[in-house]
Amino acid sequence: MGNENINESIGRGISVFKNIEVLYPEYVPSYLPHRxxxxxxxxxxxxxxxxxxxxxxxxxxxxxxxxxxxxxxxxxxxxxxxxxxxxxxxxxxxxxxxxxxxxxxxxxxxxxxxxxxxxxxxxxxxxxxxxxxxxxxxxxxxxxxxxxxxxxxxxxxxxxxxxxxxxxxxxxxxxxxxxxxxxxxxxxxxxxxxxxxxxxxxxxxxxxxxFEPYKLVELYDILIQRRDLAFYEGTVDNDVIKYIAEHEGVDRGGEGNARSAIEVLLHAGMAADNEGAQRVSIEHVRKAIAIIHPDVVRISDELNNLDLHELLLLKAIIRTLKEKNMPEVKIGDVEEEYRYICQQYGVEPRKHTQVYEYINNLKHMEIIQARVSGKGYRGRTTLIKISTPLDPLERRIDELIEKRRK
CATH class of the missing domain: 3.40.50.300 (P-loop containing nucleotide triphosphate hydrolases)
Known part of the structure; x- marks a missing residue:
């Protein structure tokens, strides 16, 4: 039965996922284990x-x-x-x-x-x-x-x-x-x-x-539930689930954070897909854990609360940081990129005052860091940086942009 499901997933374009959205923060399960x-x-x-x-x-x-x-x-x-x-x-x-x-x-x-x-x-x-x-x-x-x-x-x-x-x-x-x-x-x-x-x-x-942090056995049950809904049968073994639960369980030195554990499972599945693998391995989990900065999980949740233009602006910040290859970028460069992205998506860009308000909001939400420039810059400008890995953040932003535009 397991091989049939794996063959089915290959026929669909080599993916271990049958319903990836089950692993997204906004998903509400029909039954809630341990609550x-x-x-x-x-x-x-x-x-x-x-x-x-x-x-x-x-x-x-x-x-x-x-x-x-x-x-x-x-x-x-x-x-x-x-x-x-x-x-x-x-x-x-x-x-x-x-x-x-x-x-x-x-x-x-x-x-x-x-x-x-x-x-x-x-x-x-x-x-x-x-x-x-x-x-x-x-x-x-x-x-x-x-x-x-x-x-x-x-x-x-x-x-x-x-x-x-x-x-x-x-x-x-x-x-x-x-x-x-x-x-x-x-x-x-x-x-x-x-x-x-x-x-x-x-x-x-x-x-x-x-609400107390989750223990290993509790996270194991939560992850089993999500695995059965999100992945094709036979693509994620129980040993993989146990490995994630042990890493995150509060009784094993972890944070007891179910959102983080589910995020690891999501990224492990994505790592398997990127390699064209038929199963999610513990090595894929290790890669997922390496990718996921402690703040990525929290920020991933926060992104759901942003409107379309805040997401477009955040994408512009990420693109500008990548293009400049600098730890911080100027708000003027970000705005230029933001206007270009708006043009790509066919939406009217917001004015500078509104953009500045978005920057402050993103700063308060601790998604970005922003400060006024000091020595080494002509005049005063706002410098923006992001401390979390940019690629997984941009992927999630792109998914949410598409949802907002539907």
């Missing part, structure tokens, strides 16, 4: 939404490091909740906002309204007016919403205490209203809550769901 406890806790916390909808505005906070399953758990939970709500004749919507991308209160509320699909004209309205209009829309249509604010620590730092207070305490002003907004907050650590006033902080900590 059953967290899912049960969320079900318990949000139970009133099914048994007595609108009686209370529910909030939960998910805490844990990078790659421990917070985001995917929120998505799987919401999918399960929507199914249960439908069975109970409750119209429940799910909204997922990444606060790295939508950084201000206005952007967050706008994105919530967009994902809900409420026909609210946003121009000229304050965030408060927008949110009240949304509440009226939900009331008219008898709808409820679970809103996940991902990278919430970033929102706290950017928008501040008043914005957080406004979002989560709005119903304090309308105690008799049906509570149609519910929240899941996702943060890497709990210390950022110290930036809030004590009342808001205690409000946030009422329902805390913690």
């Amino acid at each position: 059953e406890l967290q899912l049960r806790l969320l079900e318990q916390i949000f139970k009133p939404l099914l048994t007595d909808p609108g009686s209370v505005s529910i909030r939960a906070m998910l805490i844990g490091g990078v790659g421990v399953g917070k985001t995917v758990t929120a998505r799987v939970f919401s999918r399960n909740m929507k199914k249960l709500a439908l069975e109970n004749n409750i119209d429940l919507k799910y909204v997922h906002v990444n606060c790295h991308r939508d950084r201000t209160l206005y952007e967050v509320v706008s994105e919530i309204i967009r994902q809900v699909g409420a026909p609210i004209p946003l121009r000229g309205l304050s965030p408060r007016e927008m949110l009240l209009a949304l509440l009226s829309h939900l009331e008219r249509h008898k709808q409820y919403v679970i809103i996940t604010l991902d990278e919430f620590d970033y929102f706290i730092r950017t928008a501040g205490n008043d914005a957080v207070y406004f979002l989560i305490r709005l119903y304090d002003e309308y105690p008799d209203a049906v509570k149609r907004l519910n929240y899941i907050f996702i943060s890497r650590d709990i210390t950022v809550l110290g930036m809030l006033d004590s009342t808001t902080e205690s409000y946030m900590l009422k329902h805390l769901v913690k």
Whole structure:
């Protein structure tokens, strides 16, 4: 059976992959191994939404490091909740906002309204007016919403205490209203809550769901699941999966980062394809580990939050760094390359002010480093560099550009 599948993959153009997208960060599996406890806790916390909808505005906070399953758990939970709500004749919507991308209160509320699909004209309205209009829309249509604010620590730092207070305490002003907004907050650590006033902080900590780094056996199960979905049968042996799990498992000295482990499996498969190999070997895994800088995995996740022009600009930075063969390049050279790339893709380039804002955003997201030039340069300019390997980064950017343009 294994050889038949390998022959089939050869017939398709020599690839070990049957569905590579299963290994991408945005993929949400039908079943989530080793996050059953967290899912049960969320079900318990949000139970009133099914048994007595609108009686209370529910909030939960998910805490844990990078790659421990917070985001995917929120998505799987919401999918399960929507199914249960439908069975109970409750119209429940799910909204997922990444606060790295939508950084201000206005952007967050706008994105919530967009994902809900409420026909609210946003121009000229304050965030408060927008949110009240949304509440009226939900009331008219008898709808409820679970809103996940991902990278919430970033929102706290950017928008501040008043914005957080406004979002989560709005119903304090309308105690008799049906509570149609519910929240899941996702943060890497709990210390950022110290930036809030004590009342808001205690409000946030009422329902805390913690995520620990993955152990070897847990990563093994996760990788087996993804392998069976992503690769042709017989192309990735269990020994290869175990090797990756041992490298990444927190109990074996790794970070316990599932995202990183899946990224290694992806690049090992790509290495096999590049060589025309019929199977993924441990040597391919070694090559993948050598390619993947610790920051590549994190940045790969962050890229999903960029819009088309930010991706085009990032591609321009990479191209300029390669062409100049320099550790840093000037923003003027990058802009010239960016305009050329826009022309290639048939899109109108953004003006300098917007490009500069994109540069600052990419810097805040720690995808690039940017600084003002000092000695050795005529005048003052912004110098840009990228510390992570450029080739795998550019490949991922190209994939996302094509998706954005569809």
